[in-house]
Amino acid sequence: MPFAALETPQLLLDVTKLDANTARMKAHVERLGSRLRPHLKTTKSVDLARHVLGDLSHPITVSTLKEADYFAGHGARDILYAVGIAENKMDHVVALRRKDVDLTIILDNLASAAMVVARAAAAETMVPVLIEIDSDGHRSGVEPQSGALVAIGRLLEDGAYTLLRGVMTHAGASYDCRTTACIEKLAAQERSLTLGSAEMLREAGMACPVVSIGSTPTALFSKNLDGVTEVRAGVFMSRDLVMAGLGVCAPEDIALSVLATVIGHQPAKGWVITDAGWMAMSRDRGTSGHGIDQGYGLVADEYGRLLGDVVVNGANQEHGILTAHEGKPLDISGFPIGMRLRILPNHACATAAQYGEYLVVDSGSEILTRWERINGW
Numbered sequence: 001m002p003f004a005a006l007e008t009p010q011l012l013l014d015v016t017k018l019d020a021n022t023a024r025m026k027a028h029v030e031r032l033g034s035r036l037r038p039h040l041k042t043t044k045s046v047d048l049a050r051h052v053l054g055d056l057s058h059p060i061t062v063s064t065l066k067e068a069d070y071f072a073g074h075g076a077r078d079i080l081y082a083v084g085i086a087e088n089k090m091d092h093v094v095a096l097r098r099k100d101v102d103l104t105i106i107l108d109n110l111a112s113a114a115m116v117v118a119r120a121a122a123a124e125t126m127v128p129v130l131i132e133i134d135s136d137g138h139r140s141g142v143e144p145q146s147g148a149l150v151a152i153g154r155l156l157e158d159g160a161y162t163l164l165r166g167v168m169t170h171a172g173a174s175y176d177c178r179t180t181a182c183i184e185k186l187a188a189q190e191r192s193l194t195l196g197s198a199e200m201l202r203e204a205g206m207a208c209p210v211v212s213i214g215s216t217p218t219a220l221f222s223k224n225l226d227g228v229t230e231v232r233a234g235v236f237m238s239r240d241l242v243m244a245g246l247g248v249c250a251p252e253d254i255a256l257s258v259l260a261t262v263i264g265h266q267p268a269k270g271w272v273i274t275d276a277g278w279m280a281m282s283r284d285r286g287t288s289g290h291g292i293d294q295g296y297g298l299v300a301d302e303y304g305r306l307l308g309d310v311v312v313n314g315a316n317q318e319h320g321i322l323t324a325h326e327g328k329p330l331d332i333s334g335f336p337i338g339m340r341l342r343i344l345p346n347h348a349c350a351t352a353a354q355y356g357e358y359l360v361v362d363s364g365s366e367i368l369t370r371w372e373r374i375n376g377w
């Protein structure tokens, strides 16, 4: 189907860029002797997962139990649910485990560990657990190499139906870096603190086979993955403007975009109005603290060729307001009514979450196929 026949907005995925981005990450991680457990929270699509992974026997990471159900229903068996567990999800976890899905959960505190020990025993169902480590002060996780870590490990080891599988962390602070040196430092820290935590548990007599780390910036800038058994990265497949702003990729590498149409002008202000507002792009303003603030998205032509100094400077629910960077006026004669544009997103996960499918494209102007995706919980 040609673009011209499409109602807008639509979510486009450039499969050539997707393949290149994926190959680059896989080669890097494998060259350093580890393996990928891709995080499918960005893509949430079984079609895309099959395209990238071959089949779903590959280990995967998910961010919701709905994703776990969805991918398990299409054959995935080795799934890490990488958000700290809550008791109200334990029936769901047990149900998946009983369907022969090797689902692993994570936690970072004694209360959750005691809850999981009790709930797994009551269900007489083995539940494997990774202990989450706080390797950078970004979010959750127990203090690395601490007494609390060992106490949690001991509680899980002593549970009749809990299996301490290892440790994990996510170096989310890498998103706050402004230099490559900062990302490299966090990558080394992510590895050393997680590995050190695994070694502490091992010295205390616990097996701890899994050392799981990952974020796209730290994964791509890592120089040493010795001892790291798996790398969980997610946004690397599509990339986005936040990644470009961090120097992880170029805007030209971004595989995801929103197809929009010019619906109006404000000539006195030099504004171009489109039908892609924040509902189409998400409200994510992840580049606002970067050297270049890309507003709600960076604008390309309908074939994905960047126009340079054109961004979505303002967004209402269904209206996007295009200007040059910093709100400077555009020459609106270059944007006739009805013109199709592609807008690159700040945050791929947030933009994709607004849509139920990907329209798969390459460098041409035809839709090659449609890949379904899921949303919600």
Ligand SMILES: Cc1ncc(COP(=O)(O)O)c(C=O)c1O
Binding pocket: 039, 082, 083, 169, 170, 214, 215, 216, 217, 232, 233, 234, 235, 236
């Ligand atoms: C626990 C966890 N692991 C891995 C990732 C993947 O990070 P990225 O999307 O930067 O690749 C995330 C992303 O939020 C995460 O929360």
